[in-house]
Amino acid sequence: MIRAVITGTGSALPARRVSNAELAETVDTSDEWIVERTGIRFRHIAGPEETTATLGADAAKAALAAAGVVARDIDLIVLATATPDQTFPSSATKVQHLLGIDDCVAFDVAAVCSGFLYAVQVADSMIRAGSARRALVIGSETFSRILDWEDRATCVLFGDGAGAIVIEAQESDVQHGRGVLATRLHADGRHNELLYVDGGPSTTGTVGKVRMRGREVFRHAVVNLATVLEETLAAAGLSVADIDWVVPHQANARILDATARKLGLGADKVVVTVDQHANTSAASVPLALDTAVRDGRIEQGDLVVLEAMGGGFTWGAAAVRF
Ligand code: UT7
Secondary structure, three states: OEEEEEEEEEEEOOOEEEEHHHHOOOOOOOHHHHHHHHOOOEEEEOOOOOOHHHHHHHHHHHHHHHHOOOHHHOOEEEEEOOOOOOOOOOHHHHHHHHHOOOOOEEEEEOOHHHHHHHHHHHHHHHHHHOOOOEEEEEEEEEHHHHOOOOOHHHHOOEOEEEEEEEEEEEEOOOOOOOEEEEEEEEEOHHHHHHEEEOOOOOOOOOOOOEEEOHHHHHHHHHHHHHHHHHHHHHHOOOOHHHOOEEEEOOOOHHHHHHHHHHHOOOHHHEOOOHHHHOEOHHHHHHHHHHHHHHOOOOOOOOEEEEEEEEOOOEEEEEEEEO
16 A cells, blocks of 8 residues: 655754753743753754744755655645744745745645644645655744743743654555554644734734643643544554654653653653753654654654644644654
8 A cells, every 4th residue: 555654854953052041041940940840951042044944944954865855856845833934925835945846735734733743644645645745744943933031931941943754655565564554633722722822913913922821731731642642543553562652742741751651651662852952842743753763763664653732722643654
């Protein structure tokens, strides 16, 4: 059967890396509070020349090189972001231009921290339907630009960055073949007010800043992530025992621990980068994936489960044979 197979990963981070101690010089917080409550130690913050599109293009170039694919062979770009360079055109078309691709399908997906999972399902569906053969799926964010730097409850949590995959149509064995095996997505707009941005083109005419009721988001995250992960495994005919690696959205180390405990999954199977990158929203899953591929943890043939939850609420998971 034809499946969408991940053939390369890449990532990009802004040059400037900011420690908790450096943040504590301007925000009423401490390294101790941030590490204990979140596990975060560092985040990267974009400089004036670094944008969602430039970071996304750099991550894409690294993924193309890893896959051994040239940019003109890409026929689809799906870019997940909540922080586009401009309201329009899409950041996907900006990445397309930066990569020197003259013609392909390119668009953005907005599902905040779950955006990469939404983008993977879109690309997987288009590849299996035959409307794309070789896609770039990118998560890229510059959340530093929509943070309220006077709100210590949110500004310490987020960072900037980008991750990308090349995903291609390949013949795959039904039982043991490589590729995206199953995806599951959800949204529940009743929770808009727990995590949102207080502005937008059609309301205030401004970009707005991130607002979050952290404790409530935390509670929903653990339940939703454990449920969607089990649902996705069941759809692929697999169980928690089959998992080699979980690559979760990196919001809070305590959410990662609590979700793993709820599933009966060993902490040694969870890829954790939140300490180094903080929460990079739609970029966090592909950034963590690329980290674990490049350091040799994730190998060809491994069963990898990607999962995320974010504003909306939105949440989702994907089971992938690497
Ligand atoms: O990416 C989308 C998904 N997002 C998430 O999953 C985020 C989920 N939520 C969380 O990760 C956690 O709820 C937070 C890390 C945001 C907060 O942790 P918490 O343990 O839920 O703390 P809290 O919000 O209940 O605040 C506890 C205390 C408060 O002080 P009082 O009222 O107890 O005196 C806060 O004012 O910690 C205080 N506080 C801080 N203190 C030092 C809040 N932020 C800070 C800070 N530094 N940065």
